[in-house]
Amino acid sequence: MAKIANDKTQSYFITFEGGEGSGKSTQIQMLADKLKKNNVPHITTREPGGTPESENIRELLMSGGKDRWDGVTELLLMSAARREHCRKIIWPALENSQWVLCDRFVDSTMAYQGYAHGTGRAAVEQIQNVVLHQFRPDLTIILDMPIDVGLKRAKARGKTTRFDNLDEQFHQSVRDAFLDIARREPNRCTVIDASGSMEAVHDAIWQVVTSRFAVT
Numbered sequence: 001m002a003k004i005a006n007d008k009t010q011s012y013f014i015t016f017e018g019g020e021g022s023g024k025s026t027q028i029q030m031l032a033d034k035l036k037k038n039n040v041p042h043i044t045t046r047e048p049g050g051t052p053e054s055e056n057i058r059e060l061l062m063s064g065g066k067d068r069w070d071g072v073t074e075l076l077l078m079s080a081a082r083r084e085h086c087r088k089i090i091w092p093a094l095e096n097s098q099w100v101l102c103d104r105f106v107d108s109t110m111a112y113q114g115y116a117h118g119t120g121r122a123a124v125e126q127i128q129n130v131v132l133h134q135f136r137p138d139l140t141i142i143l144d145m146p147i148d149v150g151l152k153r154a155k156a157r158g159k160t161t162r163f164d165n166l167d168e169q170f171h172q173s174v175r176d177a178f179l180d181i182a183r184r185e186p187n188r189c190t191v192i193d194a195s196g197s198m199e200a201v202h203d204a205i206w207q208v209v210t211s212r213f214a215v216t
């Protein structure tokens, strides 16, 4: 893919996706540090969340028993949180020439609610079209690793959520879903093996980012 010139007023929306414990937040921080060194204005944010209202919705989604919400209700709550996040944080930042690095976005809804929870691709696509119109990430980095490694890492972090407590079959479906999404949209999505060292994964991400967008 041709490199897009960065005249420092052009901004990009980069999303990070992957299963539990795949190292997204570490990698977002490492990429943010690198962008800072290169004087690229940027923000980091996450979903569900990113605004006080969306963080409230996050709390509803993350707490309680695993059957507290079904897939459709989760799809609606995630999408409501996303709408607020886009309107108040993501779209203004991009307009303001800041790159946005986001921990999860639409592909998480497709993988978790659409595939693993079984609401189906069409339902997710319909709601996302209402929430986002044509807006989609410029680049999506999918951090891929075997689910047992990721779940072990997530448990070691201590705090577990409703999602960590779902069974292995669910998490395997999420992993397969991300790989399927990447196969369907190879121009937007890049799969990176996340089982290597933090530095190796960061180097791979930096290579992808700099091959797509000029940062210096």
Ligand code: TMP
Binding pocket: 020, 047, 048, 078, 104, 105, 106, 108, 109, 110, 112, 113, 163, 164
């Ligand atoms: P995380 O902050 O540890 O990534 O946790 C967020 C959880 O929310 C994670 O288990 C994935 C889940 N999630 C969805 O199910 N659908 C979504 O659309 C998003 C953004 C997250």
